[in-house]
Amino acid sequence: MPAKSQAQQKAAGAALSAKRGETKRSELKGASRSMEKSMSEKELEKLADTDRKGLPKKKKST
Numbered sequence: 001m002p003a004k005s006q007a008q009q010k011a012a013g014a015a016l017s018a019k020r021g022e023t024k025r026s027e028l029k030g031a032s033r034s035m036e037k038s039m040s041e042k043e044l045e046k047l048a049d050t051d052r053k054g055l056p057k058k059k060k061s062t
Helices: 006-019 030-038 041-048
Strands: none
Touching (some): 030 041
16 A cells, blocks of 8 residues: 555654664654554555655645
8 A cells, every 4th residue: 555645655664663673662753653553564664665756745635
Protein backbone atom coordinates (compact mmCIF):
# COMPACT_ATOMS: atom_id res chain seq x y z
CA MET A 1 0.00 0.00 0.00
CA PRO A 2 1.76 3.17 -1.14
CA ALA A 3 1.62 6.40 0.85
CA LYS A 4 -1.04 8.89 -0.22
CA SER A 5 0.92 12.00 0.81
CA GLN A 6 4.43 13.16 1.59
CA ALA A 7 3.46 13.63 5.24
CA GLN A 8 2.29 10.02 5.49
CA GLN A 9 5.50 8.78 3.86
CA LYS A 10 7.67 10.77 6.28
CA ALA A 11 5.68 9.58 9.30
CA ALA A 12 6.05 5.98 8.17
CA GLY A 13 9.80 6.46 7.81
CA ALA A 14 10.08 7.83 11.33
CA ALA A 15 7.95 5.00 12.74
CA LEU A 16 10.03 2.41 10.88
CA SER A 17 13.23 3.88 12.28
CA ALA A 18 11.87 3.59 15.82
CA LYS A 19 10.59 0.07 15.25
CA ARG A 20 14.08 -0.97 14.12
CA GLY A 21 15.64 0.71 17.16
CA GLU A 22 17.50 3.35 15.17
CA THR A 23 15.71 6.19 16.98
CA LYS A 24 14.01 6.38 20.36
CA ARG A 25 10.27 5.74 20.53
CA SER A 26 9.96 8.71 22.86
CA GLU A 27 11.04 11.00 20.01
CA LEU A 28 8.00 10.07 17.90
CA LYS A 29 5.06 12.45 17.69
CA GLY A 30 1.57 12.34 16.22
CA ALA A 31 0.89 9.91 13.40
CA SER A 32 4.32 8.30 13.51
CA ARG A 33 3.76 7.29 17.14
CA SER A 34 0.47 5.55 16.40
CA MET A 35 1.88 3.97 13.22
CA GLU A 36 4.79 2.49 15.15
CA LYS A 37 2.41 0.86 17.63
CA SER A 38 -0.21 -0.41 15.21
CA MET A 39 1.68 -1.43 12.06
CA SER A 40 4.17 -4.18 11.30
CA GLU A 41 7.67 -3.47 10.05
CA LYS A 42 6.71 -4.82 6.63
CA GLU A 43 3.69 -2.48 6.36
CA LEU A 44 5.82 0.49 7.40
CA GLU A 45 8.45 -0.42 4.82
CA LYS A 46 5.83 -0.33 2.05
CA LEU A 47 4.62 3.12 3.12
CA ALA A 48 8.09 4.55 3.67
CA ASP A 49 9.38 3.18 0.35
CA THR A 50 6.88 5.27 -1.65
CA ASP A 51 8.52 7.85 -3.92
CA ARG A 52 7.56 11.36 -2.79
CA LYS A 53 7.65 12.79 -6.30
CA GLY A 54 4.12 13.58 -7.42
CA LEU A 55 2.55 13.14 -3.98
CA PRO A 56 0.70 16.05 -2.36
CA LYS A 57 2.26 17.47 0.81
CA LYS A 58 -0.85 16.57 2.80
CA LYS A 59 -3.77 14.29 2.03
CA LYS A 60 -6.88 16.23 1.08
CA SER A 61 -9.73 15.63 3.47
CA THR A 62 -12.87 14.21 1.90
